[in-house]
Structures are given as structure tokens and as C-alpha cells.
Amino acid sequence: MRKIFVFLIAVFFCVPARALSVINDTETESVLRKIIMPVALAADIPENRLKIHIVNDDDFNAFVSGGEDVFIYTGLLTRIKNTNALQAVVAHELGHMIGGHMAQMSARMEAELKRTLIIQALGIGLMVAGGNPSLGAGVLAGAGGVAQQSLLSFSRDEERVADEFAVDLMVDANINPTGLITVFEQMQNITGAAEAKTNKNRSNHPLTVERIKNAREKIAQIKRNRKYDAFDDKEYELVRAKLIGYLYNERQILDKYPYRATDDAAIYARAIGNMRGGALTAARDATQNLIQRNKKNPYYYELLGDIEYQMGHYDDAVAAYEHALKLNKKAPQIQTALALVLAERGKPGDNAQAIELCKTSLLATPAPLTYWVLAKLYNDGREYWALAEFYNLNGDTKKARTFAKRAQQKLDKDSPEYIKSGDILEK
Numbered sequence: 505m506r507k508i509f510v511f512l513i514a515v516f517f518c519v520p521a522r523a524l525s526v527i528n529d530t531e532t533e534s535v536l537r538k539i540i541m542p543v544a545l546a547a548d549i550p551e552n553r554l555k556i557h558i559v560n561d562d563d564f565n566a567f568v569s570g571g572e573d574v575f576i577y578t579g580l581l582t583r584i585k586n587t588n589a590l591q592a593v594v595a596h597e598l599g600h601m602i603g604g605h606m607a608q609m610s611a612r613m614e615a616e617l618k619r620t621l622i623i624q625a626l627g628i629g630l631m632v633a634g635g636n637p638s639l640g641a642g643v644l645a646g647a648g649g650v651a652q653q654s655l656l657s658f659s660r661d662e663e664r665v666a667d668e669f670a671v672d673l674m675v676d677a678n679i680n681p682t683g684l685i686t687v688f689e690q691m692q693n694i695t696g697a698a699e700a701k702t703n704k705n706r707s708n709h710p711l712t713v714e715r716i717k718n719a720r721e722k723i724a725q726i727k728r729n730r731k732y733d734a735f736d737d738k739e740y741e742l743v744r745a746k747l748i749g750y751l752y753n754e755r756q757i758l759d760k761y762p763y764r765a766t767d768d769a770a771i772y773a774r775a776i777g778n779m780r781g782g783a784l785t786a787a788r789d790a791t792q793n794l795i796q797r798n799k800k801n802p803y804y805y806e807l808l809g810d811i812e813y814q815m816g817h818y819d820d821a822v823a824a825y826e827h828a829l830k831l832n833k834k835a836p837q838i839q840t841a842l843a844l845v846l847a848e849r850g851k852p853g854d855n856a857q858a859i860e861l862c863k864t865s866l867l868a869t870p871a872p873l874t875y876w877v878l879a880k881l882y883n884d885g886r887e888y889w890a891l892a893e894f895y896n897l898n899g900d901t902k903k904a905r906t907f908a909k910r911a912q913q914k915l916d917k918d919s920p921e922y923i924k925s926g927d928i929l930e931k
């Protein structure tokens with residue numbers, strides 16, 4: 505994450521502009537990682553280098569940048585048919601990388617980024633629950649089709665080559681390549697109308713029909729009866745439900761997950777929708793029901809913590825988050841959520857525990873919200889440094905500098921926060 509932020513912040517100096525917002529969510533990131541990792545490994549991206557970014561934008565879209573940063577849009581995550589199709593999308597994007605299409609791409613992209621891009625990252629749960637209402641507003645405002653044109657304008661030949669590499673990568677990863685056909689068929693439904701209006705010569709993407717035909721031919725060359733690894737869609741369905749629960753309005757949630765649907769994903773989505781709509785008791789009952797069904801899922805306890813926090817039940821929220829963290833120790837967003845509740849509860853020892861949680865969370869993901877919580881916890885000058893980091897990550901250079909200067913006035917010259925404030929001032 506850090507690398508991207510630094511890059512984009514550097515870029516930001518040229519231009520204040522529309523934001524591409526990125527969602528931080530431990531559950532979504534870890535499930536996507538499991539799904540994508542086999543394809544990434546086939547493309548020679550080692551596990552510790554792969555970075556997955558969830559872009560809060562309703563377009564059916566994804567792209568790879570810098571060879572190891574995979575950006576997937578919520579509009580794709582909420583609509584894509586299944587795990588296999590998602591693997592195919594990423595394989596295709598990695599195909600552009602292997603095909604060397606990224607070289608020209610990065611120049612184009614850089615130009616585009618200079619014009620329009622700022623990345624924000626906030627915890628999805630806390631963007632609703634968080635103590636600062638303005639935080640949520642920024643994220644929910646979304647990206648509004650940022651840079652679509654330039655970011656994704658590969659040539660027709662490049663698209664064909666990427667599709668071919670996608671089939672190879674999937675087969676190498678022992679993943680069924682027909683996921684690619686599933687994606688094309690879905691694209692046909694989604695973009696069919698738009699494509700029909702587009703002049704064929706000006707279109708950068710080969711018509712979907714042609715891509716289906718090419719992919720089918722390529723897949724037909726693979727040995728018949730080849731066996732592939734099977735992927736269970738259940739975890740992915742929960743992630744989809746979570747995103748829909750957080751990003752769609754109440755009616756859209758019920759369209760997708762009507763009351764007659766009683767599977768875990770449907771209950772999860774409706775519980776989140778209830779929480780957002782202020783129906784906290786219903787949200788809590790539904791979440792307790794999910795926990796009864798699966799006591800090992802840390803994210804059900806995370807949701808319970810969010811709900812209890814909104815109900816003003818700090819002790820219950822702390823207990824729920826602590827339980828979630830017992831089930832998943834590497835959960836930076838849950839650590840930040842717990843820190844926020846501890847900061848507000850203010851019992852003896854809460855402050856020190858919350859600071860430690862923020863530090864651990866920041867080591868995994870330098871998310872703005874964590875700095876914002878940290879700013880609430882310090883009272884010795886370091887709060888100004890934390891605010892400087894918060895505004896820095898949010899692309900508000902002016903405020904970042906103001907707070908970095910104030911931090912330096914208060915702090916010892918050899919303290920780490922003084923030096924980090926200096927780094928912000930130097931940018």
C-alpha cells in the first residue's frame with residue numbers, strides 16, 4: 505500500500521482532482537488473495553509482492569499496475585458470476601503485463617494519474633460506523649469513472665494477446681480457463697448495448713463475440729478431460745454480500761437478497777443494510793444468527809462489534825472485536841476498529857492498548873483512518889503528526905503541512921514523529 509500512496513501523493517502536488525477511492529477491508533482482501541494467488545504465482549508474482557486494491561467504483565473493471573498491484577472495482581466484485589470468472593479477469597490483466605503492454609500503459613497512466621487521481625483508503629465498516637461523519641462521505645462519493653478511457657485503452661491486438669496469456673496462466677495455475685468465457689458472456693450483457701452503438705473501428709476492445717470465439721479456439725487445444733482445481737464460491741459470496749450491504753441502498757439490497765433468501769450471504773447483506781439504516785436490533789439479531797451458524801468466522805464478530813459500537817455498547821463492542829482478533833490475528837481493520845472503541849470508552853489502560861493496536865495495524869496497512877484514531881489517542885504533540893499523516897494520505901497537502909509544522913514545534917528533534925513530520929514537509 506505504502507508505495508502506491510507515496511507515488512500518488514507525489515502526483516497529487518500537480519493537481520487537486522477527483523478521487524479514486526480504495527476500500528480497506530481485511531475480509532475482502534484475504535478472500536480475494538486466496539482466489540487470485542494461484543494466477544499471480546503462475547505469472548511469477550511472489551506471494552509477498554502481490555497487492556490487492558479494492559476500488560470503490562461501480563464500473564465492471566479491473567487493472568494491474570506496476571506488475572504486482574491488482575486493482576479490482578467493486579462494480580466487478582458485486583456482479584461477477586463466480587470465483588472462476590474473477591480469476592479469469594485477473595489472468596487477463598496479468599496477461600497485459602506479461603505481453604509487455606504495461607510499458608506504454610504506465611506512461612499513459614502516469615499522465616492520467618497526474619490529471620485525475622488521488623487514492624483514499626478507509627475501512628469499509630468504519631466508514632459507516634466511524635466517529636467522524638466526514639470520513640464516510642468522502643468514500644461513498646466514489647470515483648465516478650476516473651480515467652476509464654486512458655487506463656484501459658489497450659489496442660485490439662493487445663487485448664487478444666492478453667486473452668491468450670490469460671488461458672495459459674489459468675491452465676498453469678490448474679484453474680479452469682472457461683472462466684474467461686463466463687466473463688465475456690457477462691461483458692456481453694453489461695456492455696452489449698453500449699458496444700452496439702460504438703463504431704467498430706474506433707473501439708479499443710475487440711468485439712466480445714470475437715474474443716469469445718478466439719478464447720474457445722484456444723481452450724479447444726487443451727487436452728480433453730483435463731482436471732482442474734475446484735474453488736468453493738462460498739467465501740466469495742460472503743464478500744459480495746458484504747460489499748452490496750455496504751454500498752447499495754436498502755431497496756437494491758433487498759432486490760438482490762430478498763427476505764425469502766436465508767443463506768448466510770443473504771443474512772449478512774441484510775444485517776449490514778439494517779445497520780446502515782439504523783435498524784440496529786434487527787442487525788444484531790441477524791449477526792447473532794450468523795455467529796450461531798459459524799462460530800469460527802472472525803468477520804461476523806467484526807460486524808457484531810460495529811453494531812454494538814453504534815448501539816453505544818462499548819464493552820460488548822470491545823468483546824466482539826477482541827473475539828474477532830482471536831480468530832484472525834492479522835486483521836488491521838479490526839485492530840483499528842477496536843482502537844477507536846477503546847479510545848472512546850476511556851477505561852484505565854484503554855488508551856495504551858489502543859495505541860499499540862494502531863501501531864500494529866499501521867505496520868500492515870497505512871490507512872488514513874488508523875492515523876485519525878491515533879490522533880485521538882495522543883496528547884503530547886504526536887497527535888499533530890498523526891493528523892499530518894492522515895491528511896497526507898487523503899491528499900490534503902495543505903492541512904498535512906500545517907499539522908506537520910505544528911508537530912515539529914511540539915516534539916523533540918530526535919523523536920521518530922518529528923522526523924516523519926519532516927518527511928511530509930519535504931514532499
Ligand SMILES: [Zn+2]
Pocket residue numbers: 596597600658663666
Ligand atoms: Zn484488456
